[in-house]
Amino acid sequence: MSDARLSGRCLCGSVRWTATAAPVRNLICHCESCQRATSSAFAAFLGFAPHAVQWDGPKTDYQSSPGTWRGxxxxxxxxxxxxxxxxxxxxxLHAGTLDDPAAYTPDRHVVTAERVPWLDQIDSLPTDDGFGVAPKR
Ligand SMILES: [Zn+2]
Ligand SMILES: [Zn+2]
Incomplete structure:
Protein backbone atom coordinates (compact mmCIF):
# COMPACT_ATOMS: atom_id res chain seq x y z
CA MET A 1 0.00 0.00 0.00
CA SER A 2 1.33 3.42 -0.92
CA ASP A 3 -0.72 5.64 1.40
CA ALA A 4 1.45 6.11 4.49
CA ARG A 5 -0.93 8.62 6.04
CA LEU A 6 -4.09 6.74 6.83
CA SER A 7 -6.12 8.36 9.58
CA GLY A 8 -9.32 7.80 11.50
CA ARG A 9 -11.58 8.94 14.30
CA CYS A 10 -14.25 7.78 16.70
CA LEU A 11 -17.91 8.68 16.30
CA CYS A 12 -17.74 11.83 18.46
CA GLY A 13 -14.34 12.90 17.08
CA SER A 14 -12.58 13.31 20.43
CA VAL A 15 -10.13 10.51 19.61
CA ARG A 16 -8.18 10.60 16.36
CA TRP A 17 -5.39 8.42 14.98
CA THR A 18 -2.85 8.87 12.21
CA ALA A 19 -0.60 6.15 10.81
CA THR A 20 2.92 7.09 9.80
CA ALA A 21 3.57 3.81 7.97
CA ALA A 22 1.63 1.42 5.79
CA PRO A 23 -0.45 -1.33 7.41
CA VAL A 24 1.12 -4.75 7.79
CA ARG A 25 -2.23 -6.59 7.90
CA ASN A 26 -5.73 -6.03 6.55
CA LEU A 27 -7.86 -8.66 8.20
CA ILE A 28 -11.52 -9.42 8.68
CA CYS A 29 -11.84 -11.30 11.96
CA HIS A 30 -14.87 -13.51 12.53
CA CYS A 31 -14.04 -14.63 16.07
CA GLU A 32 -16.76 -14.55 18.69
CA SER A 33 -14.78 -12.12 20.87
CA CYS A 34 -14.61 -9.56 18.05
CA GLN A 35 -18.32 -10.05 17.39
CA ARG A 36 -19.17 -9.31 21.02
CA ALA A 37 -16.64 -6.51 21.42
CA THR A 38 -17.94 -4.66 18.37
CA SER A 39 -21.62 -5.69 18.63
CA SER A 40 -21.31 -6.69 14.98
CA ALA A 41 -20.99 -9.80 12.84
CA PHE A 42 -17.27 -9.36 12.27
CA ALA A 43 -14.45 -6.88 12.79
CA ALA A 44 -12.34 -5.40 9.97
CA PHE A 45 -8.84 -4.43 11.12
CA LEU A 46 -5.73 -2.68 9.87
CA GLY A 47 -2.58 -3.90 11.59
CA PHE A 48 0.26 -1.47 12.22
CA ALA A 49 3.49 -1.45 14.14
CA PRO A 50 2.51 0.22 17.46
CA HIS A 51 5.05 3.01 17.03
CA ALA A 52 3.54 3.84 13.62
CA VAL A 53 0.24 5.03 15.14
CA GLN A 54 -0.10 8.50 16.64
CA TRP A 55 -3.08 9.10 18.93
CA ASP A 56 -4.79 12.38 19.71
CA GLY A 57 -7.43 12.53 22.41
CA PRO A 58 -8.27 10.50 25.51
CA LYS A 59 -8.83 6.80 24.94
CA THR A 60 -9.28 3.93 27.33
CA ASP A 61 -9.31 0.15 27.06
CA TYR A 62 -10.89 -3.03 28.34
CA GLN A 63 -8.78 -6.10 29.07
CA SER A 64 -10.89 -8.77 27.39
CA SER A 65 -8.57 -11.63 28.37
CA PRO A 66 -5.20 -11.72 30.13
CA GLY A 67 -2.74 -9.66 28.07
CA THR A 68 -5.34 -8.58 25.48
CA TRP A 69 -6.83 -5.09 25.36
CA ARG A 70 -9.63 -3.55 23.32
CA GLY A 71 -9.44 0.23 23.13
CA LEU A 93 -7.12 -0.59 14.38
CA HIS A 94 -10.78 -0.97 13.43
CA ALA A 95 -11.27 -0.18 9.75
CA GLY A 96 -14.67 1.31 10.58
CA THR A 97 -12.88 4.30 12.15
CA LEU A 98 -11.04 5.29 8.94
CA ASP A 99 -11.63 8.87 7.77
CA ASP A 100 -11.82 7.45 4.23
CA PRO A 101 -13.58 4.07 4.24
CA ALA A 102 -12.46 3.50 0.64
CA ALA A 103 -8.83 3.50 1.81
CA TYR A 104 -9.31 0.00 3.23
CA THR A 105 -8.71 -3.13 1.20
CA PRO A 106 -9.16 -6.28 3.28
CA ASP A 107 -7.12 -9.21 2.04
CA ARG A 108 -8.01 -12.11 4.33
CA HIS A 109 -10.78 -13.61 6.48
CA VAL A 110 -9.60 -15.13 9.76
CA VAL A 111 -11.21 -17.35 12.42
CA THR A 112 -13.87 -18.33 9.89
CA ALA A 113 -14.83 -21.32 12.03
CA GLU A 114 -16.74 -18.80 14.19
CA ARG A 115 -18.31 -16.86 11.28
CA VAL A 116 -22.01 -16.10 11.77
CA PRO A 117 -24.08 -18.23 9.36
CA TRP A 118 -26.36 -15.43 8.16
CA LEU A 119 -23.47 -13.72 6.35
CA ASP A 120 -23.96 -16.34 3.61
CA GLN A 121 -27.33 -14.78 2.75
CA ILE A 122 -26.73 -11.03 2.80
CA ASP A 123 -25.70 -10.64 -0.85
CA SER A 124 -29.10 -11.95 -1.95
CA LEU A 125 -31.18 -9.64 0.28
CA PRO A 126 -33.24 -6.79 -1.22
CA THR A 127 -31.44 -3.45 -0.97
CA ASP A 128 -32.50 0.16 -0.38
CA ASP A 129 -30.35 3.26 -0.87
CA GLY A 130 -31.88 4.86 2.23
CA PHE A 131 -33.38 3.60 5.46
CA GLY A 132 -36.92 4.08 4.22
CA VAL A 133 -38.34 0.61 4.63
CA ALA A 134 -41.32 0.50 6.96
CA PRO A 135 -41.19 -2.14 9.69
CA LYS A 136 -43.21 -5.30 9.19
CA ARG A 137 -46.49 -5.26 11.11
ZN1 LIG B 1 -15.66 9.38 20.66
ZN1 LIG C 1 -11.28 -11.52 16.44
Whole structure:
Protein backbone atom coordinates (compact mmCIF):
# COMPACT_ATOMS: atom_id res chain seq x y z
CA MET A 1 0.00 0.00 0.00
CA SER A 2 1.33 3.42 -0.92
CA ASP A 3 -0.72 5.64 1.40
CA ALA A 4 1.45 6.11 4.49
CA ARG A 5 -0.93 8.62 6.04
CA LEU A 6 -4.09 6.74 6.83
CA SER A 7 -6.12 8.36 9.58
CA GLY A 8 -9.32 7.80 11.50
CA ARG A 9 -11.58 8.94 14.30
CA CYS A 10 -14.25 7.78 16.70
CA LEU A 11 -17.91 8.68 16.30
CA CYS A 12 -17.74 11.83 18.46
CA GLY A 13 -14.34 12.90 17.08
CA SER A 14 -12.58 13.31 20.43
CA VAL A 15 -10.13 10.51 19.61
CA ARG A 16 -8.18 10.60 16.36
CA TRP A 17 -5.39 8.42 14.98
CA THR A 18 -2.85 8.87 12.21
CA ALA A 19 -0.60 6.15 10.81
CA THR A 20 2.92 7.09 9.80
CA ALA A 21 3.57 3.81 7.97
CA ALA A 22 1.63 1.42 5.79
CA PRO A 23 -0.45 -1.33 7.41
CA VAL A 24 1.12 -4.75 7.79
CA ARG A 25 -2.23 -6.59 7.90
CA ASN A 26 -5.73 -6.03 6.55
CA LEU A 27 -7.86 -8.66 8.20
CA ILE A 28 -11.52 -9.42 8.68
CA CYS A 29 -11.84 -11.30 11.96
CA HIS A 30 -14.87 -13.51 12.53
CA CYS A 31 -14.04 -14.63 16.07
CA GLU A 32 -16.76 -14.55 18.69
CA SER A 33 -14.78 -12.12 20.87
CA CYS A 34 -14.61 -9.56 18.05
CA GLN A 35 -18.32 -10.05 17.39
CA ARG A 36 -19.17 -9.31 21.02
CA ALA A 37 -16.64 -6.51 21.42
CA THR A 38 -17.94 -4.66 18.37
CA SER A 39 -21.62 -5.69 18.63
CA SER A 40 -21.31 -6.69 14.98
CA ALA A 41 -20.99 -9.80 12.84
CA PHE A 42 -17.27 -9.36 12.27
CA ALA A 43 -14.45 -6.88 12.79
CA ALA A 44 -12.34 -5.40 9.97
CA PHE A 45 -8.84 -4.43 11.12
CA LEU A 46 -5.73 -2.68 9.87
CA GLY A 47 -2.58 -3.90 11.59
CA PHE A 48 0.26 -1.47 12.22
CA ALA A 49 3.49 -1.45 14.14
CA PRO A 50 2.51 0.22 17.46
CA HIS A 51 5.05 3.01 17.03
CA ALA A 52 3.54 3.84 13.62
CA VAL A 53 0.24 5.03 15.14
CA GLN A 54 -0.10 8.50 16.64
CA TRP A 55 -3.08 9.10 18.93
CA ASP A 56 -4.79 12.38 19.71
CA GLY A 57 -7.43 12.53 22.41
CA PRO A 58 -8.27 10.50 25.51
CA LYS A 59 -8.83 6.80 24.94
CA THR A 60 -9.28 3.93 27.33
CA ASP A 61 -9.31 0.15 27.06
CA TYR A 62 -10.89 -3.03 28.34
CA GLN A 63 -8.78 -6.10 29.07
CA SER A 64 -10.89 -8.77 27.39
CA SER A 65 -8.57 -11.63 28.37
CA PRO A 66 -5.20 -11.72 30.13
CA GLY A 67 -2.74 -9.66 28.07
CA THR A 68 -5.34 -8.58 25.48
CA TRP A 69 -6.83 -5.09 25.36
CA ARG A 70 -9.63 -3.55 23.32
CA GLY A 71 -9.44 0.23 23.13
CA UNK A 72 -12.37 2.58 22.85
CA UNK A 73 -13.42 6.20 23.19
CA UNK A 74 -14.65 6.87 26.75
CA UNK A 75 -17.09 9.50 25.47
CA UNK A 76 -18.92 7.82 22.59
CA UNK A 77 -17.85 4.18 23.05
CA UNK A 78 -16.51 3.67 19.53
CA UNK A 79 -14.14 0.73 19.37
CA UNK A 80 -10.68 1.83 18.25
CA UNK A 81 -8.18 -1.01 18.48
CA UNK A 82 -7.17 -4.48 19.57
CA UNK A 83 -3.75 -5.29 20.95
CA UNK A 84 -2.34 -8.35 22.63
CA UNK A 85 0.87 -9.42 24.30
CA UNK A 86 0.70 -12.40 21.92
CA UNK A 87 1.51 -10.00 19.04
CA UNK A 88 3.56 -7.18 20.64
CA UNK A 89 4.77 -5.94 17.26
CA UNK A 90 1.25 -5.05 16.09
CA UNK A 91 -1.77 -3.00 17.01
CA UNK A 92 -4.98 -3.64 15.10
CA LEU A 93 -7.12 -0.59 14.38
CA HIS A 94 -10.78 -0.97 13.43
CA ALA A 95 -11.27 -0.18 9.75
CA GLY A 96 -14.67 1.31 10.58
CA THR A 97 -12.88 4.30 12.15
CA LEU A 98 -11.04 5.29 8.94
CA ASP A 99 -11.63 8.87 7.77
CA ASP A 100 -11.82 7.45 4.23
CA PRO A 101 -13.58 4.07 4.24
CA ALA A 102 -12.46 3.50 0.64
CA ALA A 103 -8.83 3.50 1.81
CA TYR A 104 -9.31 0.00 3.23
CA THR A 105 -8.71 -3.13 1.20
CA PRO A 106 -9.16 -6.28 3.28
CA ASP A 107 -7.12 -9.21 2.04
CA ARG A 108 -8.01 -12.11 4.33
CA HIS A 109 -10.78 -13.61 6.48
CA VAL A 110 -9.60 -15.13 9.76
CA VAL A 111 -11.21 -17.35 12.42
CA THR A 112 -13.87 -18.33 9.89
CA ALA A 113 -14.83 -21.32 12.03
CA GLU A 114 -16.74 -18.80 14.19
CA ARG A 115 -18.31 -16.86 11.28
CA VAL A 116 -22.01 -16.10 11.77
CA PRO A 117 -24.08 -18.23 9.36
CA TRP A 118 -26.36 -15.43 8.16
CA LEU A 119 -23.47 -13.72 6.35
CA ASP A 120 -23.96 -16.34 3.61
CA GLN A 121 -27.33 -14.78 2.75
CA ILE A 122 -26.73 -11.03 2.80
CA ASP A 123 -25.70 -10.64 -0.85
CA SER A 124 -29.10 -11.95 -1.95
CA LEU A 125 -31.18 -9.64 0.28
CA PRO A 126 -33.24 -6.79 -1.22
CA THR A 127 -31.44 -3.45 -0.97
CA ASP A 128 -32.50 0.16 -0.38
CA ASP A 129 -30.35 3.26 -0.87
CA GLY A 130 -31.88 4.86 2.23
CA PHE A 131 -33.38 3.60 5.46
CA GLY A 132 -36.92 4.08 4.22
CA VAL A 133 -38.34 0.61 4.63
CA ALA A 134 -41.32 0.50 6.96
CA PRO A 135 -41.19 -2.14 9.69
CA LYS A 136 -43.21 -5.30 9.19
CA ARG A 137 -46.49 -5.26 11.11
ZN1 LIG B 1 -15.66 9.38 20.66
ZN1 LIG C 1 -11.28 -11.52 16.44
Missing amino acids: FCPTCGSRLYFRSDKWPEEIH
